[in-house]
Amino acid sequence: MSVIGSPVSRVDGPAKVNGEAHYAGEFAPKDLLYAATADSTCPAGTIVTLDTRDAARAPGVLLVLTHLNADRLPYQEPAERVAVDPVAGAQLRVLDGPAILFSGQPIALVVARTQAQAEYGASLVPAPYDADPPAKLRFDPALAQPTSEAAAKKKRGPETRKGDAEGAFARAPVTLDERYRLSREQHHPMEPHATVAEWTGDRLTLWSKTQWVGNERDEIARRFGLPPANVRVINPYVGGAFGSSLRTWPHVTLAAMAARRARRPVRLELTRRQLFTFVGHRGQSEQHVRLGADPNGRLLATICEATGQTSTYEEFAEPLLGPAGATYACDDRLTRYKLVPMNVNTPCPMRGPGWATGLVAQEMAMDELAERLGMDPIELRLRNYAERDPMKDLPWSSKALRECYAQGAERFGWSKRPLKPRARRDGRDLVGLGMATAIYDSGRYPTSASVALLPDGTALVRCATADMGPGTYTSMTQVAADALGLPLARVRFELGDSTFPPAKEHGGSTTMASVGPAIQEACGAVKAKLAGVADGAPITDFAAVLRRAGLDRIEAEASAKPDDAMKTHSINGFGAVFAEVRVDVDLCTIRATRIVGAYDAGRIVNPKLAHSQCIGGMVQGIGMALFEDVEWDEHLGRVSNGTIAEYIVPVNADIHDLDAIFVDTREPLLNPLGVKGVAELGLCGVAPAIANAVWHATGKRVRNLPITPDRLLTA
Amino acid sequence: MTRDGGEAADPDWSRREIMITAAAAGGSVMSMGTTAAAAAKIAGPAGDRTIDLVLTINWTEHRLTGIEAHTTLLDALRDHLHLTGTKKGCGLGQCGACTVHVDGRRVNSCLTLAVMQQGKAITTIEGLAVQEALHPLQAAFVEHDGFQCGYCTPGQIMSGVACIAEGHAGSDDEIREWMSGNLCRCGAYSNIVASIRQAAAGKA
Structure with a gap:
């Protein structure tokens, strides 16, 4: 059996369980100082005065930076924006002027000898504001504006249209017309974002939490007007991110500014409260869905008009309407996308960006349509099975969604589900079953990797990618061991250093499809070099070959990039998610007691880790469906539940029986490994499956997620 | 879950007492808990109020000199002793990432002061494995x-x-x-x- 496909344990597991894995904020160069920020308490306006005298006199404080004394940075424009940045607008320039764009914007930076001294100093900076212009604080779809030309170029435009959806909807014998809302969510990785910055002359080293060391290097180089080669970004372990470390956020700039002025290394670690305002979020959304069908369940019209949230200074548009375009066959379809600009920090991608959000509305709407038709929800989906991508009008490279429905239903026991809601009761609990389709857009990026064969008989493989939890260390070790014909223990994979061969973002479920092939290429190249000096000796004996040839290593670097497959075909991961909930008949408390997901994610490199990723997605989906809700005070313009106890996330006691199965498939076109990506797919479809199960348990539809007991009680 | 919180256990130095002392040493006299800003000031550092202490961590004595009296056990471990296996997730006792053992009981190290844990046996993740073998x-x-x-x-x-x-x-x-x-x-x-x-x- 090949080591690819084998459920090996994490190679970095021992380091993570014994405390040896070092995360960004844990690097402590000599003479390290600590920084904290004072943040605006007003959502829009201008700082009138900024009195830093008390802060400067506070114990241990060495430096206070504000817009009045901070360096003006050049902020050079990139030739082209990277995919992780918003499509339009101008990024926040920290400490660059008195303008306030959102509550929580950093207005002063205090550097001190200890963390507590820095935080205390920052608490002493009063700032009166002139609150003009009036802040935009209401998420009201009536205030929304169509997305821009820039968004349209990235397939997030204001409108897509095929056929005559409105006419077909008006004529359809069975229709559905509903609005679905999803609250703002925060990523809240367990590791708060942190940067340690150290200057040596005009060279800068950053130990900084990021999903993309290469972009952080380039971005900071542009902000400071440095050659990229003068900046090095190091981050071997990322304590979760879920999209929140794709961009280079302002705190990275602040840490570097402070270290330059202090002439000593500085750490800036965000507080849990600051994670609400420094590093993006999944913005609020409303989707107005209209579906028309014939009595047999064939879709005649699909219309989805989505409203998202963005900031006043940047346009964040995401592929929210991907599912509406790609999931079901329908000739007459229409999507519209608008954004409400608000005085908030700019949203950013959060696991399953756009797709997971779009699926909430679409899959709840399909469930409601099945109810109106008196049809099994899977049957309705099968009757509208898309044999080609209906929006792009391209063939799928691979699609085993039928098998997902069948195998998931079998594992879950779907066939015993009564069609009618509120039909099953067990003691105080109403029991319901629901399902939803999952779909996510697969992708691949050009990537490079290096391999060095060393005299101790081990191979050292390197790539500037990241591992925020999916298991990049392990899966890439497997790929390299397979390509080199070596046991796992003789391969070491290193990542998270911008001096390594370049990779793009560790996001969008692209890492396996992008980095894996680069490693295969590099392994092939190093084997060819070895053959040149080996005199026919087997590769496993390369230590002896090196000795005989008097070499201290044989090294090769290679790149791999996608071909035209993503243009000639639609490439998506698919899945079917099934959920059982129990709802207390009086209190309306909801427990998600059982979830099964069946996935077509292409070939699975490590079933143990892929299973963990998918059940982890289910946990986050439970959060999305039942708990996670950034409570927004639209008068103060502030998050009113800004801690990890008040912003409720699932805890261990909320989690019961979770299972993920993988349909045996191999993606033929996207990459030679045959993978399609797992991470985003694991969140997609979970929340609507739970919402549909809540309806099936109670007979009540709550179209406003999360479905909290009060919402269910009053539905 | 530190249901005991670890705070009330020490007879000599409670966190509240240190905060009040800190405010007095800083020369500012104010009533407790009037506004958020005032509360932050009361909780602030105490000027030159530094102490020396000895902590027994993973069966080894560590001497800390000249640290601020209000230093949490978590910050003492991570920032002063570079025992970074204990993680900071929230600093508010809400997430459990900083859990250590004090005399065998689990404690959120962000919610207790280092000075309160002198003379006690502190175990961190670095001390769990016995002679290289994982626990x-x-x-x-x-x-x-x-x-x-x-x-x-x-x-x-x-x-x-x-x-x-x-x-x-x-x-x-x-x-x-x-x-x-x-x-x-x-x-x-x-x-x-x-x-x-x-x-x-x-x-x-």
Whole structure:
């Protein structure tokens, strides 16, 4: 059996369980100082005065930076924006002027000898504001504006249209017309974002939490007007991110500014409260869905008009309407996308960006349509099975969604589900079953990797990618061991250093499809070099070959990039998610007691880790469906539940029986490994499956997620 | 879950007392808890009020000189002693990432002051393995993939060891309940329960 496909344990597991894995904020160069920020308490306006005298006199404080004394940075424009940045607008320039764009914007930076001294100093900076212009604080779809030309170029435009959806909807014998809302969510990785910055002359080293060391290097180089080669970004372990470390956020700039002025290394670690305002979020959304069908369940019209949230200074548009375009066959379809600009920090991608959000509305709407038709929800989906991508009008490279429905239903026991809601009761609990389709857009990026064969008989493989939890260390070790014909223990994979061969973002479920092939290429190249000096000796004996040839290593670097497959075909991961909930008949408390997901994610490199990723997605989906809700005070313009106890996330006691199965498939076109990506797919479809199960348990539809007991009680 | 919180246990230095002393030493006299800003000032550092202390961590004595009296056990471990296996997730006792053992009991190290833990036996994740060999619960976490990113993991394991020792690992439901003070955002809860179940069975 090949080591690819084998459920090996994490190679970095021992380091993570014994405390040896070092995360960004844990690097402590000599003479390290600590920084904290004072943040605006007003959502829009201008700082009138900024009195830093008390802060400067506070114990241990060495430096206070504000817009009045901070360096003006050049902020050079990139030739082209990277995919992780918003499509339009101008990024926040920290400490660059008195303008306030959102509550929580950093207005002063205090550097001190200890963390507590820095935080205390920052608490002493009063700032009166002139609150003009009036802040935009209401998420009201009536205030929304169509997305821009820039968004349209990235397939997030204001409108897509095929056929005559409105006419077909008006004529359809069975229709559905509903609005679905999803609250703002925060990523809240367990590791708060942190940067340690150290200057040596005009060279800068950053130990900084990021999903993309290469972009952080380039971005900071542009902000400071440095050659990229003068900046090095190091981050071997990322304590979760879920999209929140794709961009280079302002705190990275602040840490570097402070270290330059202090002439000593500085750490800036965000507080849990600051994670609400420094590093993006999944913005609020409303989707107005209209579906028309014939009595047999064939879709005649699909219309989805989505409203998202963005900031006043940047346009964040995401592929929210991907599912509406790609999931079901329908000739007459229409999507519209608008954004409400608000005085908030700019949203950013959060696991399953756009797709997971779009699926909430679409899959709840399909469930409601099945109810109106008196049809099994899977049957309705099968009757509208898309044999080609209906929006792009391209063939799928691979699609085993039928098998997902069948195998998931079998594992879950779907066939015993009564069609009618509120039909099953067990003691105080109403029991319901629901399902939803999952779909996510697969992708691949050009990537490079290096391999060095060393005299101790081990191979050292390197790539500037990241591992925020999916298991990049392990899966890439497997790929390299397979390509080199070596046991796992003789391969070491290193990542998270911008001096390594370049990779793009560790996001969008692209890492396996992008980095894996680069490693295969590099392994092939190093084997060819070895053959040149080996005199026919087997590769496993390369230590002896090196000795005989008097070499201290044989090294090769290679790149791999996608071909035209993503243009000639639609490439998506698919899945079917099934959920059982129990709802207390009086209190309306909801427990998600059982979830099964069946996935077509292409070939699975490590079933143990892929299973963990998918059940982890289910946990986050439970959060999305039942708990996670950034409570927004639209008068103060502030998050009113800004801690990890008040912003409720699932805890261990909320989690019961979770299972993920993988349909045996191999993606033929996207990459030679045959993978399609797992991470985003694991969140997609979970929340609507739970919402549909809540309806099936109670007979009540709550179209406003999360479905909290009060919402269910009053539905 | 530090249900005891660890705060009221020390007779000599309570956190509240230090805060009040700190405010007085700073020369400002103010009433407690009037506004958020005032509260922050009261909690501020005490000028030159630094102390020396000795902590026994993983059977080794560590001398800390000239540290601020209000230094939390967590900051003492991470920032002063560079024992970074103990993680900072929130600093508010809400996430459990900083869980350590004090005299065998699990404690959120962000909610207790270093000075309060003198003369006690502190165990951190770095002290759990015995002579290179992983503790059975550490090994079970690797085997059952009880984590993804690994950041909550030291706290989960310290909490899990205590959970077993307390006799709170009798069933999956009991483990879930008594492990609910340790958040995991990657969602490894099921595998954490499996790891603790296995380690608990090995002990029985």
